[in-house]
Amino acid sequence: MAELMASGAKPDVLFWVGCAGSFDDRAKKITKAFVKILNKAGVNFAVLGAEESCTGDPAKRAGNEFLFMMQAMANIQVLDAYEVTQIVTTCPHCFNTLANEYPELGGKYKVMHHTTFINNLLKDGKISISGGPYKGKRITYHDPCYLGRANGIYEAPRELIQKLDAELVEMRRCKSNGLCCGAGGAQMFKEPEPGKKDINVERTEEAIETKPDVIAAGCPFCNTMMTDGVKNSEREGSLPVLDLAELIAEAQDL
Amino acid sequence: MHFGIQNIIFIVVLIAAFALFGRSFSKIWRNIKLGKDKNRSDRKSERWALMTRVAFGQSKMVKRRAVAGFFHVVIYAGFLLINIEVAEILIDGIFGTHRIFAEPLGGLYDVAINFFEILAVLVIIACLVFLYRRNVSVVPRFKDLTGWAKKDGNNILIIELVLMTALLLLGAVEANLPDAKAGPWLISGMLAPMFSGFSVESLHTMERIFWWAHIVGILAFLNYLPYSKHFHIILAFPNVWYSKLEPKGQFTNMESVKKEVELMMDPNADPFAAPPEGTEVATPERFGAKDVMDLNWVQLMNSYACTECGRCTDSCPANQTGKKLSPRKIMMDTRDRLEEVGKNIDANKGEFKEDGKTLIDDFITREELWACTTCNACTEACPVNIDPLSIIMDMRRYLVMEESAANQALNGMMSNIENNGAPWAYPAADRGNWINEA
Secondary structure, three states: OHHHHHOOOOOOEEEEOHHHHHHOHHHHHHHHHHHHHHHHOOOOEEOOHHHOOOOOHHHHHHOOHHHHHHHHHHHHHHHHHOOOOEEEEOOHHHHHHHHHHOHHHOOOOEEEEHHHHHHHHHHOOOOOOOOOOOOOOEEEEOOOOOOOOOOOOOHHHHHHHHHOOOEEEOOOOOHHHOOOOOOOOOHHHOOOOOOOOOHHHHHHHHHHHOOOOEEEEOOHHHHHHHHHHHHOOOOOOOOOEEEHHHHHHHHOOO | OOOOHHHHHHHHHHHHHHHHHHHHHHHHHHHHOOOEOOOOOOOHHHHHHHHHHHHHOOOOOOOOOHHHHHHHHHHHHHHHHHHHHHHHHHHHHHHOOOOOOHHHHOHHHHHHHHHHHHHHHHHHHHHHHHHHHHHOOOOHHHOOOOHHHHHHHHHHHHHHHHHHHHHHHHHHHHHOOOOOOOOOOHHHHHHHHHHOOOOHHHHHHHHHHHHHHHHHHHHHHHHHHHHOHHHHHHHHHHHHHOOOOOOOOOOOOOHHHHHHHHHHHOOOOOOOOOOOOOOOOOOOOOOOOOOHHHOEHHHHHHHHHOOOOOHHHHHOHHHHOOOOOOHHHHHHHHHHHHHHHHHHHHHOOOOOOOOOOOHHHHOEOHHHHHOOOOOOHHHHHOOOOOOHHHHHHHHHHHHHHHOOOOOHHHHHHHHHHHHHOOOOOOOHHHHHHHHHOO
């Protein structure tokens, strides 16, 4: 972003990579897949790189409003300095925080989750999918809480699966009734409280009940939780957990 | 029948019942007002539409729970419509008339009463189904209801059964009376042979007994409401009207914290500046919620609107995997503590006397609070838009900002964010590394 601005150019959209997408080895693959799609579609985008910082979501959900505010205000200063107007992100937590909690603090941007963004690229004919390796495959989709219930986005990811000519199979609890993967509310960063089962195991079992070839997710944290859940089952190695960006990128042989 | 001693007794009973109810109601209202201010009067047209759909139209009630949803709608419709007949009973009781609407309405009256009687039968069936689900088959979400909560649920259903039975028996007795104003009607007509052997005089007495049983039962029920989860029949409506309209994922930004952080980030702010002369230095507000008075009034109203149906707990990922958290318990604990605080105020001449207890720890444990994934399944499931999540969040805020009581792992996550802008301990400079790791 800094380089672009220095050369006097301005991107159309900022890709907010997020902490998972920047540092987590699994999530980095999602980041790269999405970048391939952006490049293929010829989107004029930029990333903040070292100037990006946590949105403050996990701090806020853990109860630390001070830390959230400090992160939010610092981020808003950076975003405003670069005159950002449009943001796309692969993380529903970043998406929710940027779209819903920043405007009150002065950070008003048009924020999109990448599943909506890719859908728009397809609708505008910027990219197209035909056939591909997922044709006819059974794919079940896990609704991330912060995309689904939190923001009412249920259809954009499902439309993408249908574009792959794959068979979308729904879990018992889906859409507004979807079961959390167990990572939200800062749970990702702590051990769960004592109980009889881990939430991600429960959710993965539900996914496996649909006899899928692939579990699709739209959130790097859900991805981690479901991947761990699959490791816990007999399907380890034969049941991939993939982000929608990865599915689309692979279908296009990018 | 003419105006007489019976009507005087009726008027006295009626006034007493409403006065008593008014007293209980104002106490609950006082308790709700112990909460902090919260402006939820914006976007009025949306709120009316929401209330019409969710509270009046029961839209969330029938969602995904076919059996409970259907029978609840039956009882609800019975309550709304049969109460039209109660209007007649009140008029008759006050003025000494008998079935005053019968003559002016003519044939329509019989149609209406027939309809009410069919509804009454449906309500009886619904109550029996609900009693079965609560006590015999025991639906999972009712399993952890014990003590008063369990008894209360059964009391309500039994009272409704008695009221509906009295209504039908009243008609059955009247069907045998030679001087009946109207009828016989569909259901009570079928029950009429039960009373065919009695003299006219004893029929008249029985008619009075069932009439009084029905109306006194209703007035007693009215006064039972404030002590019961059944208060939801009143609070469901304002509760939905004042519910959150923002996206579920949008949590409140705390104004007090915003001010502090703005001051901190303002290079021109003078950290040693004394407040301007004459301004009163207010005691800083507590961050988050330690006790019920730290919650806002909508959250407190939520606790009285809760009817303990347990749909929230039934959909809670933490609860369903065996953790201690139960959103229903959060609401019940909030109400129990609020009631306790209210009684404390009553006993101490309007002043709350420190009792050494708080909502946190004495009612809701930290373990429960930390088990929440903030997934919003509970708020989605609630048929009257109660928000247990906001209470959990406010209590976490108290724990973290007032007591610094987050566990080690969370403290690690937070210090990482402070130090390097990510929840993990990776240097910010490495954020762009993925670009070159083709």
